[in-house]
Amino acid sequence: MADILSQDEVDLLLNAVSKGEVESPAPEHRGLPDRQDIMHYDFRRPERVSKEQLKGLQSLFEAFARELSIMLPPFLRQIVRADLVSIDQLTYDEFILSVARPTALSIINMAPLEGNAVIELSPSIVFPIVDRILGGKGVALPKPRELTEIENRIIHRVMLMILDSLRRSWEQLIEFKLTVVHQESDPLIVQIVAGSEMVILVAYEIHIGESVGAMNMCIPLMVLNPVLDQISQQTRFMRKMPQEVMDKTRFQIERVVRKASLHVDAILGRASLPLSELAKLQVGDIIQLDSDTRTPLNVEIGGIPKYRAVCGRRGETSAIQLVDIVSEDA
Numbered sequence: 001m002a003d004i005l006s007q008d009e010v011d012l013l014l015n016a017v018s019k020g021e022v023e024s025p026a027p028e029h030r031g032l033p034d035r036q037d038i039m040h041y042d043f044r045r046p047e048r049v050s051k052e053q054l055k056g057l058q059s060l061f062e063a064f065a066r067e068l069s070i071m072l073p074p075f076l077r078q079i080v081r082a083d084l085v086s087i088d089q090l091t092y093d094e095f096i097l098s099v100a101r102p103t104a105l106s107i108i109n110m111a112p113l114e115g116n117a118v119i120e121l122s123p124s125i126v127f128p129i130v131d132r133i134l135g136g137k138g139v140a141l142p143k144p145r146e147l148t149e150i151e152n153r154i155i156h157r158v159m160l161m162i163l164d165s166l167r168r169s170w171e172q173l174i175e176f177k178l179t180v181v182h183q184e185s186d187p188l189i190v191q192i193v194a195g196s197e198m199v200i201l202v203a204y205e206i207h208i209g210e211s212v213g214a215m216n217m218c219i220p221l222m223v224l225n226p227v228l229d230q231i232s233q234q235t236r237f238m239r240k241m242p243q244e245v246m247d248k249t250r251f252q253i254e255r256v257v258r259k260a261s262l263h264v265d266a267i268l269g270r271a272s273l274p275l276s277e278l279a280k281l282q283v284g285d286i287i288q289l290d291s292d293t294r295t296p297l298n299v300e301i302g303g304i305p306k307y308r309a310v311c312g313r314r315g316e317t318s319a320i321q322l323v324d325i326v327s328e329d330a
Contacts, residue, residue, distance in 0.1 A: 056231035067165035081207040093195035099187035102146045107181040115223035116192045125213020146185045193220045265300045266320045
């Protein structure tokens, strides 16, 4: 059993220490290591997404831009190009204060992830879309205004197509069940997270014919946190794929593509007829083409001119003989 000092013994020991008769143990000195990596860190603006995760996010959002460029043109009957401009980390307050008023904001439920995101379409692109869908040429308004109820319904339909493109671009990572929760024109009313929460802001530039506008996607970091590790792992796998694996994959793709079937058409000639004459055509009528048998024919592969040929016979079968390759500059 350890000795227990009496009160008198404790007093004597304290007096001896105070008079210097007993040396007190020196405090252990813990110096800094010789090498240290000092980084600037602002606790008001924490950067929580690593470079690998940002690279993974960039690949996913670039795929989203490609999907938009494919999905929207048939619907708008106009050439559409979506370009990824930037991916930034900032607070939700900074995003809200940067949004113009009025604008078109859609609150998106990110199921199965927990939480909502915001997609903003600027007025410079919203009204050309509405005008195009309603039969116009896609002209922007000289002065932005709030959307009417009919215009909101049109943008809601367009937003569903945008969400479908987003779902397709992320389907290898997660199967989204995206829905539009609400649409709003005033950004100050939209509050999906606390103002100090960090968000990922993805900025796009949308070209629809001659109109150019912005589309911004704001996703809270807390919503993306469950899949950030998967995104970085996917990026690491893509970056560290061995050369022999890449060569083998390329060979397999080429082997499959070479087996694809394409239509080969030898164009004997063309003719233009008025609709009235076309309606009177009967079996046995002869249509004179604009070609000469001495002139090489155009041979089209998948609808694209690739060769020139002369027609003839091989045994009992009609055939063509290729005589030249159509240059790409032609």
